[in-house]
Amino acid sequence: MDRQRNVVLEALLDEFDFTHRSLADEVNRAAEAIFGRPGDCGDRHVRRWISGEVRWPWTRYLLPLERIFDRPAQALGFVPRGKSSANLPRPPRPAQQEEGPVQRRQFGRLIAATAATTVTAALGIDQTPTHGRLSMSDVERVHERIGRMDAHFFSIGGGPLISVSTAYIDRLRAALDGCAYGDRVEKALHGAISSLYASAGWACHDSGDPTQAALLHTASLQSAMLAADPSAVARAWSNLAMQARLEGRHREAVQITRAALDNRRARQDPHIAALLHARLAIGQARTTDRTGAARSLLAAERAYDRVDPSRPAPTWLSFLTPAELSGLAAITHQALGQYGRAEAATVQALDLLPPSMRRNRTYYSVQLAELQLAQGERQQAAATVADLDASALDSRRITDRLTAVRRTLNA
Structure with a gap:
């Protein structure tokens, strides 16, 4: 069988910021948790998996890999030797132990990377050609993918869109360098890149990174000017x-x-x-x-x-939408110290928001609670955030404000 490079695993290493050595160490730690004894994985094993020399590792490596990346072996790019080899044993997970700060940070990064990989795969970013001739049909597919990214943001917030957007920008720049196209397609590609920079900037803003957001918005302006x-x-x-x-x-x-x-x-x-x-x-x-x-x-x-x-x-x-305009009007009234008018406009925004815009609904619910607190309406503010669940959102900006409201209510 011809050797075929495991590009899926290779991309995951890059996405999770693993070196060959650090992944091998992580496999050994996971193996000890699963089997009760230290693993023997080395960076040579990882190199052989990525090169395709080993297309279906031994169970003592596959089970730890599945646990690390939280996905089945075949979704890691491995190819089973036969039907029986694909049926891996499922040992019970060990009793949950309290995680330390480092473990929590690693887990958070893992989840974010997994989400980014999932969004990237769902959008089919790697299907954008980087060789040959591009047409406006190719550009239309690019904009359709960007539209789905924007819909993701409006639903749950920025999160993985930072890395997804910047990865797509790299892909489109490769297309600009490696493909043939006319003037119209060239400008449309610059327009798409501008849109991606804008999306990434908003995602950074949502994730609490204003410095990076400013750089991305500036890059968006430059690409917009190239797009004319x-x-x-x-x-x-x-x-x-x-x-x-x-x-x-x-x-x-x-x-x-x-x-x-x-x-x-x-x-x-x-x-x-x-x-x-x-x-x-x-x-x-x-x-x-x-x-x-x-x-x-x-x-x-x-x-x-x-x-x-x-x-x-x-x-x-x-x-x-009319809901967003009401929300922006509320922010204006709040800045003017007109809290009663701001509260009424925020309520109107929540009444008009469609269910699909979960991020904006949470944002304006938090804003309503803040306005109620500013007017001494503690019971109303408590009721506003009582059933508010931001766990499904990927927006540090919103979750931090919600935490501040609850801290004030509990003081």
Whole structure:
């Protein structure tokens, strides 16, 4: 049988940040937990598995590998020698012991990497060609995958999308370097890369890494300019304005948003215009420009009124619904100290949100509890977060705020 490299296992090593030696050590630790005696795995074993020299390792190695990566042996790229060899024994797991801080961090990284691998495989990122000639049909498939990534974010948050997005960017850059294409395809690919940088920036923001988020949003703007796409440029400027606001540079955020609105294409697109005006209102509220904030909220509503239901928004703007506009208005009122109006707008946002947007629902539920606490409504705040479960979300930004609310309630 011809030797075939185990690219699945090789990718997992890279994803989990394992060297050959460190994986061998981890196999030995898992073997001791399973069989009650230390394992004898070395880096030579790992090299032979990856090279394809050994396509179905012995059970004493396979069971630890399955436990480490939390998936069956065949999902690790191994090929059984026959039907009987594929039926591995299933020893009982040892009694759960208390994990130390290092173990918890390793487990968290493992879960995140597993999720990233799963999303990557589900999207079929590795199916994007890096040789031959590209057509607009190829680009359409790229954008369809990006749309599914955005849907994942709106459902549970950023999490694995950081590594997934950056991996896809590398794939598309390889396509730009290795394929033949026309000018239209080239610009569309740069537009896709800009979108991926924007998604990765939001994922970093959700994961509590503002420094990396700022770098990614800047890269998004550069790719948008190469794409000569006014909508992508407006999106990048909007994200940079939000980044400035989160870092406390509120006047700069206002200036950036106004610059984005100077783009005629952005003003003419009712979805983009509504988002920019709503975010401008927040910036103006943070700089105590009450009149400007009120005008911008009204402009956002008028822009959204121009939306044609028969022409859906780009996938990255699918979150911009009447619910989101109410939520952004609530943030504006909160910044102005109008807590009663902010609470009412947040309630309206929750009433309008579709069930599929679990991340946003949790976000605005936490915001509602914060507003209730700010007004001394402790019982209402406790009721708001009583049944709130953020365990399925992958957003440090939201979970940290929820933890802070519960800590205040328990104080």
